[in-house]
Amino acid sequence: MSTAAPQAAAPAKGGGRFTRGRRIVAALSITQTIGYGVLYYAFSVFLVPMTSELKANRTQVAAALTAAVLTMALCSPLVGRWLDAHGGRALMTTGSVLGTLAVLAWSQVTSLPQLYGVFVAVGIASAMVLYEPAFAVIVTWFDGRTRANALLALTIVAGFASSIFLPLSGLLVDRYGWRQALIILAALYGVAAIPLHAFVVRRRSDPIPAARGPAQRADLVKAAVRARPFWLLVAAFTAHGGAVATIAVLLVTYLIHLGHPPVFAAAIAGLLGVLSVTGRLVTTGLRRRWAAAPVAAAVFVLQGAGALLLPLAGRTVTGAIGCVLLFGLGFGVATITLPHLLAERYGTAVYATLSGRIALFSVADKATAPLAGVALAQAIGYGWVMGAVALACGIAALALVAYHRL
Structure with a gap:
């Protein structure tokens, strides 16, 4: 059933590539868990206090998350082309920086237009750092024999993002207020995601020949x-x-x-x-x-x-x-x-x-x-x-x- 382009050479399980691959999976498991927790799931915890302070109704405030998801969708094709051409390291590192700054800006909003603007930035960052680019890194690093296990490991760990960050966000809001809670979450995300994406994520050194030129792709x-x-x-x-x-x-x-x-x-x-x-x-x-x-x-x-x-x-x-x-x-x-x-x-x-x-x-x-x-x-x-x-x-x-x- 396959009409695929030829696959890249399989990584040797006993070699350095497989070891590096495991480090990449571990790093992405951490960044995806924190990324989904901070950039997506935590929003529901902040909905009520934001609604009160911004003097808006819940539908108006919730529309910010919808704007972020739609922005993420619109950015996905461009992100995909970049990943195929350049790999995920620079893109995901830049997205981590943008996501951290966006959450910090979120903590300072005082009006609905500001909130919507911040969440457009959150949507752009999400397209650059969440599952789509993470999967692309793993798919191109591992061959078919190990790819399924790598994806499974990543999604199992990241599947607990809501279980971790909903209660954590609630505790932070209860103790420090919603603005300070967002600053803490932004710092947590930035400290974890930026270095892991910058220093652990790598691209295969033996790309598929057809992938070397934009015309072939x-x-x-x-x-x-x-x-x-x-x-x-x-x-x-x-x-x-x-x-x-x-x-x-x-x-x-x-x-x-x-x-x-x-x-x-x-x-x-x-x-x-x-x-x-x-x-x-x-x-x-x-x-x-x-x-x-x-x-x-x-x-x-x-x-x-x-x-x-x-x-x-x-x-x-x-x-x-x-x-x-x-x-x-x-x-x-x-x-x-x-x-x-x-x-x-x-x-x-x-x-x-x-x-x-x-x-x-x-x-x-x-x-x-x-x-x-x-x-x-x-x-x-x-x-x-x-x-x-x-x-x-x-x-x-x-x-x-x-x-x-x-």
Whole structure:
């Protein structure tokens, strides 16, 4: 099924490259955990105190995070082209500096326009330092035999970002206030991410010959985007990204709407992070026997079933837990499946460019789908939202099955 450019020589497990590769994975695991914690997850903790001090409503303040995610999506294609041409070291180091300065500026905002401006900068920094560039570094460093384990290790560690930084941010806000808390988080991110990206992240010294010139890379990209498999990946991961983002935003509210206590609803929603790690482990294990695309498609079908059953069975404790378990098992599967599929079919020469183009659609959908879900829930009810989520999961599964058959 592969039409890839030739792969780079495999790194020798016993050599210095493999040892350096492990250091890169360890460094990126740290920077991704702190990066997601500070640049993304911590926002929810600061929402209430910012709303009060900026004299705005929650929707107006929350729009800043939406602006950051949309900015990240728009920057992804450009970031991808840079990564394929120059590697991740300079880009991620610069992004770390920008992210640190942006969080420091966030601590000083006094108006909504200032907040939105800061979060445009946060979005640019996020495009430069979070999963997309980190995956590109790993995909181009490791070969197929070790790449899956490297990606799994990275995403397992970074999967705990919300579990670490939501309570940490809450403690800092409670003790020091939200502005001082942001200064502390900015310092923590800068001290960790800037040196790790600058001194540990490296590019392979033996790049694929086709990757040495922009003309050759452009030809590879043109050939990919003119063919059906690429757009099936776009459809699959855009639909699934919107479904996951909608559940992430609306699950607690919907469980409360179904009659569950807020504490129970929050606790059950908190399982999604743990289940994402479980799903990644299970999926990686299954890929040793079956192809990645149908495995992910099967998981997406289970997620759709969980969403579809939630309005029917979610009023009971057992039913709610069961539906969340079904959906949660696929919560992080797309994250590790897409890099594998791209590298498998297209090689590593233009991996970041193609990943960035897919991110333009999928990340934008993650930003806008929850807003559409809220509007749909207010207009005709949460049951229809769950139906739409199930439909999106079904579309993603069908797209992956069609992709696998090409």
